[in-house]
Amino acid sequence: METGKSNGIITLPIMSRNARHTLGKVRVDFIIIKPILGYSCDMRSSFCKYWKPRTPLDVGHRGAGNSTTTAKMAKIRENTVASLKSAANHGAAFVEFDVHLSKDHVPVIYHDLTCCISMKKKVNAASVELFEIPVKDLSYDQLQLLKLAHVTALKLQDHSDPNDDECSVSDNQPFPSLHSVLEAVPEDVGFNIEIKWICQEKSGKWDGNLSTYFDMNIFLDIILKTLLENAGGRRIVFSSFDADICTMVRLKQNRYPILFLTQGQSEIYPELMDLRSRSTPFAVSFAQFENILGINVHTEDLLRNPRYIQEAKSKGLVIFCWGDDTNDPENRKLMREYGIDGLIYDRIYDWNPEQPNIFKVEQMERLKKELPAEMLRNCLCPPVNDYMCNGANCTSDDIHMEINGVANHHPA
Structure with a gap:
């Protein structure tokens, strides 16, 4: 050892x-599993197994959608502040994105474990060659300054990135830090954070050809502390394809829940080495045993075996679904009928107009019940703001809201 x-x-x-x-x-x-260094857990808030029953939630995949590898790509660069905000503006209850660490241990938002650096040749300065490199081998400053491309560009003759023109705008920059995303995206939008870790295929091949990675305790402590200290009242649900990551997150802190990601039986992706990641029934058993919130299953497997949804729910588990099949509105309709708790899909702006998400709507409904009708009639503030009323006709009272509803109501 x-x-x-x-x-x-x-x-x-x-x-x-x-x-x-x-x-x-x-x-x-x-x-x-070691305690988070420098952080003391308490019971002031604990949502590791809490889930309020409600209609299935819309979750924006990589924000506004996959912009690199799917058949119909999103019009906004994935996993950027702009993409996350776009999904939020179109009613997403949660936005889903991937987090891992830079070389200098800054939590960054990016999907793949590797990226490509554009390098000019000495002989022909106009010719550009792409060099694939792990994200973990680049510092945060390098990720912000270097001209980078997605690994799919290696297969193309034209190495130009259609999103290059947008990168000068800060919200469209790839590799935003987790801290900056927490500050930029409205707090009423939940975060479904996939904790990125290397996975091994059944063939023995490792994701990104990386057989070694960070120390798991150090890796998780940095990400968890960033959220525990800066997330405020935001709703957060973790997820990961690595079962050990799920176990660690569950035991290291008691504030946020985690879902175990599984692809089940798939004809699209290669089989993973861990049986729990390639079998939905095994994933259900694992989630029960480790007392985590639930599972996040590839929609392809659920369309083939819809009974998995009720089987998971009968065991007290929450179940989300992900994958390109979820982009089909007919499949989403089926998943809702089967009782899914959350749907992760691309291009939410194609299906929903600009609108408040379900959490904002619930807040307004609570306001209507809690506050006098006359006060609501006199209020000139927009009904979908953060409910911190500053209107001229609302000066008789200060209304202070928490993320889950009315916190206090007292004379000015």
């Missing part, structure tokens, strides 16, 4: 009595 390592495999020989003959080997997978 490697000293100080948070997770891995120990293999020990089974020896015969004379200690000279090896009869076999024992292989043990292990994880070591």
